[in-house]
């Protein structure tokens with residue numbers, strides 16, 4: 147799809163470039179803030195799965211930029227992602243995997259004895275196109291984000307995370323209701339109606355009595371058959387219906403909008419530092435895939451990845 151065509155078909159992609167956001171997803175957090183006042187007066191926040199940094203930009207714009215130099219000293223925002231991202235004023239970056247407990251420890255150290263008022267997570271695993279599987283993986287990532295929140299959120303704090311609405315999501319909703327007094331499902335207008343994506347907005351964090359922060363994914367993995375049966379829908383399961391809140395605005399993410407004939411598409415505000423396909427590019431550097439494909443044997447001799455040490459097959 148050409149840039150102009152994408153600008154026509156995706157109004158939020160176009161607006162993001164015009165307004166200086168690195169990613170169209172910035173609007174999703176802005177719209178959540180507009181609806182729930184999530185960022186009002188905050189000084190300590192965690193942005194999980196933050197790259198390329200659209201949500202961190204929003205946090206910086208709302209929490210850091212409007213403050214005086216003196217007041218900025220008390221602002222602490224940490225952005226965590228496995229990918230690197232270009233710097234943002236007032237935001238500290240941590241390159242780490244949110245499924246690891248060590249990441250929770252590093253975030254705790256960052257706050258220096260204090261706790262965060264907000265944890266947000268827009269994390270998304272690589273999508274396969276198999277909806278149930280994607281939803282399962284998404285739910286798993288959300289549980290990691292929730293686990294980190296249980297370590298670091300102060301009483302009364304808020305959490306927002308991405309979910310894919312699917313058969314197994316009730317299990318996740320139940321987990322969220324254990325920790326927050328107010329949990330609802332939010333659909334920003336920047337998120338296409340045709341997409342199963344939505345966000346849980348959870349307020350009033352309240353640690354259940356006797357709960358010791360831990361990796362909540364383990365509970366999920368302890369009962370894999372149950373989780374999988376839930377996905378296939380073959381067993382009776384608890385269905386949780388959350389209050390649903392939709393954001394409305396003048397633009398519809400599913401519609402195409404005409405652009406002026408003289409319109410010149412703008413460049414992205416910030417290109418990703420590392421492309422998602424970087425690893426594949428690196429691996430294919432030493433192999434010619436033009437006319438032949440190769441079977442690479444993973445023994446010591448072949449580990450140099452030279453085609454000569456691999457068996458060559460006609461494509």
Ligand SMILES: C[S@@+](CC[C@H](N)C(=O)[O-])C[C@H]1O[C@@H](n2cnc3c(N)ncnc32)[C@H](O)[C@@H]1O
Pocket residue numbers: 168169171172194195196197198199200201202226227228229242243244245268269270271287
């Ligand atoms: C949709 S993007 C986030 C966009 C971001 N909110 C923004 O506004 O720019 C999803 C991110 O999740 C990250 N991610 C996925 N799994 C992760 C994990 N286990 N730990 C850390 N980051 C992860 C990916 O690297 C990717 O950058």
